[in-house]
Amino acid sequence: MSENQTIYAAFAEKLDAVLSALEMEGTLPPETNRANVSVEPPRDPSHGDLATNAAMVLAKQAKSNPRALAEQIVEHLQRDPAITSAEIAGPGFINLRLAPHSWIEELSAIAARGDDYGKSAMGAGTTVNIEYVSANPTGPMHMGHCRGAVVGDALASLLEHAGHKVTREYYVNDAGGQVDTLARSVHLRYREALGEDIGEIPEGMYPGDYLVPVGKAAADEFGDRYVSEPEAEWLPLFRAFAVERMMEVIKSDLATLGIQHDLFSSEAALQAAKKPEAAEAWLREHDLVYDGVLEQPKGKTIEDWEPVELPLFRSTKFGDDQDRPIKKSDGKWTYFGADLAYHMQKAEKADALIDIWGADHAGTVKRIKAAVAALSEGQGTSIPFDVKLVQMVQLLRGGEPVKMSKRSGNFVTIADMVDEVGKDVVRFTMLTRKPEAQMDFDFAKVIEASKDNPVFYVQYAHARIRSILRKAAAEDLAPSDANLDLLAEDDLTLIKQAAQFPREVEAAARAREPHRIAFYLYDLAAAFHAFWNLGNDDAAKRIIVAQSAELSEARLFLAEQIGQVIRNGLAILGVEAVEEL
Known part of the structure; x- marks a missing residue:
């Protein structure tokens, strides 16, 4: 077995050599x-260490029954x-x-591999663009x-692993009506910072106290120049100012979770660069x-619905239930039209795309997948595109719903959570269930x-x-x-159990499911705690065995490597491994 090869890959190679011999x-x-030949742990550990389906999946090609072929495979394997x-x-x-000795x-x-144990070359350097968070820059x-x-x-x-x-x-998302509302809300706080009594925040504006410092920053930046100017004079300026300041807040909030993005793409910049027009022209060229x-919406009467000719994307060609407009009747781009151009831009620089969306966006998955399929097909490539939907989280305290944050006015912020329980607890907990589950x-x-708390x-x-390692060092x-x-x-x-880690990484990566690593770590932790507890009943099974320094140091080596695997798994999740509790 080579230095970088794990046990499952090594025995997959041994099996492959047997199949070549049979050829x-x-x-x-x-x-x-x-x-479709696999080498993996059997479902029931009592059946052995490894299992293969080779005879089952190759019997038809061999024109043999599976058991007869299995006998010939076993004959070769038993020589090892x-x-x-077998x-x-x-x-x-x-x-x-x-x-x-194989497990040793x-x-x-x-x-030998240390922090690199579990890393794989499976991805072969392919570039994957993952878009996540992408919240409107209107609040923390x-x-x-x-x-x-x-x-x-x-x-x-x-x-990456x-x-x-x-x-x-x-x-x-810095284009559209919500950003104009943000600019107007900041302008109110700007006037307030300059001494004006603005009274109650008008309905439709953003009321949270988080805009107070933004308004003060605007007052410091602009003085009283825009207090009485007409909206047309200050709205574009305040829009850009507000978005920039809110993105600073958002980046700071994400940093509390240990999250940093490589790239921030602006919808406003996308539109200013005429990317949606380019996408429309390309799509028209390809019919x-x-x-x-559009068909008359269900529930609408003739009186309150007027047919309007719009540019429509042929999303039905790609499995959608109806064609979708890329522009509104006023000539502005629909969210879908702008999003389509954005994905076209992403596809130019990546081999695969993944979007992480809230479950409330489920209705738009089919149409955006249709758009990406059309664009990649027309460009002579096939861009794999996956959308992961994430369910909302219900916040509780001792089983009771959590009261809202004073800072935001109507929601609990990430900063609130991290301040209370810590980054690692938040991150690990968010990965203890499948994202599509409540x-x-x-x-x-x-x-x-407690054992019922996976993070702990x-x-x-x-x-x-x-x-244990510190105690051992004290005993030389x-x-x-x-x-x-x-x-x-x-x-x-x-x-x-530890040897499962590399294949768990690859399986989780193929499925695009990082929560599998959290599940694996819980199982590995349970196996270690059970192993440690054996020494409570039998002194000979303790990690530090009084009668044998040689066995103690071998078990300390084992424990040290279990710790290494736990650290490696936690690193994938963005969670630090603590030295003591």
């Missing part, structure tokens, strides 16, 4: 398609001294048991943005946009010191390992790989 013998036809047994199960699955070598591989980051922010950032890190080049992008009239975030439960349970495993003991052959079956069981 040479004539048992398998030349150039047999092996794409690293395989202690058994056929059911209709033709093959279960393998490995010699202990994997433990050494963890130590709140809980409606938090989960998507964490999922997107963890996914970016996961794909799997060998992709990742661009983290934030699309600034993907035409002028037409989630409760209970401020009391996420800081509980995983952090405690790492802190416990660090504590240190981790050592000199006597790893002394490790027993319970020790090997723990190594087997």
Whole structure:
């Protein structure tokens, strides 16, 4: 096994060599398609260490029944001294048991690779653009943005670990009516900062106190020049000023979660550069946009609906239920029209696109996927495009709904959350459920010191390992790989759990599901805690064994590598591994 190769990849190569030998013998036809052959842990650990479906998926090509082919594969596999047994199960699955030295070598591989253990070349340097958060720049980051922010950032890190080049992008929605409302709201606070009594914030404006410092900054910047000027004079200026200041707030809020984007793309800049016009021209050239009239909306009568000819994108060609307008009747771009041009811009620089959206955007997934499919197809490429929908989070405190933030006026900010429970707790907790599932975030439960709190349970495993190593150092003991052959079956069981990590990284990256890493870490932590607890009943199973310095140092080496894997997994999630609790 090479230095950078994990145990599953090594045995996949061994199996591949066996299948090549069977081709040479004539048992398998030349150039047999092996794409669906897998080597993975059996569902039931009592069945062995590894399992392969090779005989099941290749039997048809071999014109054989699966069990007969399995017998021939097993005959070859049993010649390998690293395989202690190869058994056929059911209709033709093959279960393998490995010699202990195979797992010892994997433990050494963890130590050798260190922080790089679990990293993969699977992505082969392909460029993936992940757009996440992309909130309107009209207020601070709140809980409606938090989960998507964490999922997107963890996914970016996961794909980097799997060998992709990742661009983290934030699309600034700085064009449209909501930004004009922001500018007017800031102008109110600007007048207030200059001493005017503005009274109650008018309905339709943004009322939060977070705009007070923005108004003061505007007063410092402009003096009283725009107090009495007509709106047409100050609106563009205040729009740009307000967006810039709010983006500073947003970046600061995201930084509390450890999130930094590589690229901020402006919708206003996109429109100023005539990108939507270019996209429309290209789509018309390829007969993907035409002028037409939408069907009458359901529930509307003839009196309150007037047919209007609009430029329509042929999204039905790509599976949508109706064609979609890219412009409004007043000539302004629809959100979809601008978004289409934005995705066209992204597709020019990436091999694959991923968007992280709130679940309330579910209705627009089909049409934007249709647009990207059209653009990539027309350009002679196929751009993989995935949209991940993230459900909202319900905030609780001891089971009761959380009161709203004073700072924002009507929502709890990310800064509020991080201030109370810490970045790591927020990030890990957001990844303890699939993003498409509803989630409760209970401020009391996420800081509980219990097995039921995954954040604590995983952090405690790492802190416990660090504590053991400190205690060992005080007793003049240190981790050592000199006597790893002394490790027993319970020790090997723990190594087997740690050895799952590289394949979990690749599986999670393929599925675009970073929460799988959080699930894996919980299972690894549980395995370590169970391993540690064995010593409570049997002194010979303790990590530091009084009667044997050699065995103690071997188990300390094992514990140290479990800590390494936990750190590596937490790094993907953007969570620090604590030294003590």
